[in-house]
Amino acid sequence: MLQLYFSPMACSLASRIALMEAGIEARYHQVHLWTKQVADDSSDFRDVSPNGAVPVLVLENGERLTESAAILQYIADAKPEAGLAPRFGDPDRYRLQEWLSFTGAEIHKAFLFPTFWYKDDGSLAKPRARIAQTLSVPSAHLADREFLVGDRFTVTDAHLTWALLLLRPAGVDIRQWPSLSAYLERMQARPAVREAIATEMALRKTLAA
Ligand SMILES: N[C@@H](CCC(=O)N[C@@H](CS)C(=O)NCC(=O)O)C(=O)O
Incomplete structure (x- = not known):
């Protein structure tokens, strides 16, 4: 297992x-x-x-x-x-990898990681200034699409969903990007996504208690 x-x-x-x-x-x-x-x-x-x-x-x-x-x-x-995920050989597989990299590097490591892990001694000003530009990329992409790649949920949607969920506690209100908030709502309506989040939120509360 x-x-x-x-x-x-x-x-x-x-x-x-x-x-x-x-x-x-x-x-x-x-x-x-x-x-x-x-x-x-x-x-x-x-x-x-x-x-x-x-x-x-x-x-x-x-x-x-x-x-x-x-x-x-x-x-x-x-x-x-x-x-x-699209099968290897399908050009969309590279799109999937493109979005996995984007979320991991541009949203997670460039913004979420320093926001949650480093003391704000002024060094967060640059990542903060950049995040709106970064988010405008998936926002434009999702303006007329339901999912990041193709016409179905893929693992890169799981990744972006997590990143979007963390933006609010990081002080970024994603309602500035209606396509991103609509996307997050759609993703959170999926039973597996809802259950995964509920499980981890419950564990988080136990941790804080
Ligand atoms: N590049 C890694 C990053 C993993 C990562 O930064 N994980 C964070 C939690 S979101 C962590 O475990 N941080 C603890 C640490 O770095 O000490 C990935 O995308 O999996």
Whole structure:
């Protein structure tokens, strides 16, 4: 069985959404990102992931896969009939990779990561100034499309959904981009997405209690 190391509402949420959309059963191990402890047994998460970052997917053969872009495509390819990624050879596969990179680099690492992980000593001014320009790209793309790639939900939608959810606590109101807020509403109406978010929000509350 696949195993996912995650932290509630971190970027690993996209992998949980993908697993649930694919109907793949998995074991989930919660990680405390500040202490780097695995909740199951208080072991050191750095033994699993030298970078100390979720998500990590443990494959059936025990190998570990890191990086959301790789994990999401692995999950999609594990259940091709779910249609969560265009097949290799289809030009849309590159579109999928394009959006996975965009969300991971331009929204997550350039903005969300420093906002949540670094003290604001003035260094966040530049990422803050840039985020509107960044978001205008998916906003324009989604103006007349239901999904990022093709005409169905793919794993890159799971990724962007997570990023959009985190923008509000990061102080960005996505209602400035009506196509993005409509997209997020549509994605959140999907049963698997709703359930994945509800599960992680409940765990987050337990963590805060
Ligand atoms: N490039 C990685 C980034 C992973 C990442 O930054 N994960 C965050 C949570 S959203 C994390 O675990 N941070 C803890 C740390 O960096 O110490 C990916 O896309 O999977």
